[in-house]
Amino acid sequence: MLIDSHVHLQDKKLISDLPNILANAKAAEVDYMVCIGYDYASSCQAVNLARKYDQVYAVIGVHPHDASTLDEKTLSELYTLAKETKVVAIGETGLDYYRNLSPQDQQKKAFIDQIHLAKELYKPIVIHDRDAHQDVLDIIKKEKAGVNQGIMHCFSGHLPLAVEMMQQNFYISFAGPITYKNAKKTHEGAAKITMDRILVETDCPYLSPEPLRGKRNEPANVRYVAAKLAELRHKSLSEIGYLTSRNSKQVFRITD
Numbered sequence: 001m002l003i004d005s006h007v008h009l010q011d012k013k014l015i016s017d018l019p020n021i022l023a024n025a026k027a028a029e030v031d032y033m034v035c036i037g038y039d040y041a042s043s044c045q046a047v048n049l050a051r052k053y054d055q056v057y058a059v060i061g062v063h064p065h066d067a068s069t070l071d072e073k074t075l076s077e078l079y080t081l082a083k084e085t086k087v088v089a090i091g092e093t094g095l096d097y098y099r100n101l102s103p104q105d106q107q108k109k110a111f112i113d114q115i116h117l118a119k120e121l122y123k124p125i126v127i128h129d130r131d132a133h134q135d136v137l138d139i140i141k142k143e144k145a146g147v148n149q150g151i152m153h154c155f156s157g158h159l160p161l162a163v164e165m166m167q168q169n170f171y172i173s174f175a176g177p178i179t180y181k182n183a184k185k186t187h188e189g190a191a192k193i194t195m196d197r198i199l200v201e202t203d204c205p206y207l208s209p210e211p212l213r214g215k216r217n218e219p220a221n222v223r224y225v226a227a228k229l230a231e232l233r234h235k236s237l238s239e240i241g242y243l244t245s246r247n248s249k250q251v252f253r254i255t256d
């Protein structure tokens with residue numbers, strides 16, 4: 001079994017072909033997928049998909065790119081939406097200093113507001129960090145964001161950051177870049193990070209793994225991420241599937 005811990009099924013590239021995508025995932029033994037919001041509308045879509053499909057869970061929140069859309073009204077709407085039974089975390093939130101699509105002060109405010117929301121709801125938090133390691137870590141420590149655990153999504157290959165994040169109660173999720181030949185740091189991290197903190201994800205429709213780079217990504221492809229992890233850890237694919245699924249269920253409190 002496999003769990004894809006980070007998908008964006010509501011993206012127009014995927015939603016238009018959803019029956020095929022879910023069938024492909026089933027054929028690839030992907031038992032569950034966690035659909036992540038990036039603004040209020042996409043969070044509502046994630047919840048609707050979770051209501052409709054047993055194998056889909058929802059994470060609701062506002063991405064750093066969209067941080068400027070997180071006003072008081074949206075925060076209270078997210079609070080209400082989080083009461084849905086299959087909302088398993090808050091996110092994705094964090095900081096993105098690579099694209100800076102929202103001003104950095106707004107990104108920080110939205111990040112802190114969502115940490116407070118997650119703490120109020122006793123839910124874990126899903127973190128997006130791009131080129132903002134120190135600020136992400138400083139905020140997580142100051143706000144004690146890991147009190148209900150959380151996930152550092154799409155591990156960047158920066159092992160010291162992963163170690164500090166694990167000390168703050170976070171899990172580390174690997175995505176398509178682990179399959180890239182030149183991703184030496186990601187490979188080193190995958191070999192060293194303690195196995196009981198590792199998750200796998202596709203971040204679909206983005207970040208297709210080898211040998212599918214350049215094509216649309218989908219949850220079935222999480223098996224390429226898991227297979228590369230199996231190679232790096234000298235384990236079988238089924239062991240990796242079991243361990244990463246167990247970790248996903250723990251952090252998202254999925255019981256079945």
Ligand code: NI
Pocket residue numbers: 006008036092203
């Ligand atoms: Ni994402």
